[in-house]
Amino acid sequence: MDLGGFRTLQGTQVTDIPGIASRKRLTNLMTLSVDTSFWSRYRDDKRNPDLGDTNFKQAIPALFAGKFTAIPRNNGELMIGSTVTSVDTHAQAVANTAGFHFAFIEQGGSSLYPSLAQRVTSLEVLRILLSIGPTETAHFQIWHDKAGNYVRPLTDLSQPGLVFPEINVGDDLLQTNLVMPEPTFFLSNTRFPPCSIIRTTNTVGAAMGAGNALTADGLFDGQPPQFFEFLKDLAHEADEAEREI
Structure with a gap:
């Protein structure tokens, strides 16, 4: 599968790193709406999205409500030590945005791999998913x-x-400091006692959900309609897979 044809987005115009400004991108890190609800979801000991719970509290409401950059867009945004503080306020905000966005991406991967693993038949594909998934969680x-x-x-x-x-x-x-997943209900509210788990791991619509989340995040802002059709078709095929014993 070659996505090179969609590598057309303009990236950062920082010229201090040779070749960066001229490189075309598949993704856009400059207009992000970062969903930080994972923060409260992994600290909630009474609710689980796999059991239908929704509307988890945003850690940084502003990041979810607006569109902000997670990378310096030009040389002017690289200013360090230009104020009385050790790091320029804007540069720090960009770094903060990047930190929360990294966490958002990796929590998605932590859910996606075990969700898809429940659908595969090939032992090789299962090995791939089980090998990569735990690193996403790390x-x-x-x-x-x-x-x-x-x-x-x-x-x-x-x-x-x-x-x-x-x-x-x-x-x-x-x-x-509560970075370990808090124990919560698993599979049902009564079948098992609360335990520390990845959430969500529901396999129904997992791939489409991941694609929709990345799209809402703004990661693909600027891509043409053909890209989103391709993404939707890819997710649909993944969600249609059925495990054969």
Whole structure:
């Protein structure tokens, strides 16, 4: 499968790194709406999206509500130490956005691989999914931890609406040091006692859900309609797979 034909998006115009500004991209990291509800979902000990629970609290509501960059867009956004603080406020906001976006991507992978593994017949494909999936979870935990350690609450005046609040405010669903998944209900509310799990792992519509989440995230902003049709067809085929014993 070759996606090279869709590698047409303009990336960062930073010229301090040779070749970066001229390179075309498949994804867009400059207009992101980052869903940070994973933060409370993994801290909630009474709800599980696999059991129909929804509307988990956003850790950074502004990131989900707007469209912001997770990379410096030009040389001017690389300013470090240009204020009385050690890092320019805008540069720090870009780094914060990147940290939460990394965590968002990796929590999605943590769910997608076990969800798809339930549908495969080929032992080789199963091995691929079971080999890559746990590394996604390892990445998620690292970025989950790093994202919560941003230097200080801040407001990025150069990106209207972008506010990183103090999230350690007495709400256990937002507490930054709770990076291990809290035990919650699994498979049913009564069949098993609460346990620490990946959530979600529901296999129904998993691939389409992942594609929709990445699209809503803004990761493919600027791609033509043909790209989204291709993505939808690919996800549909994955979701139609049935495990044969």
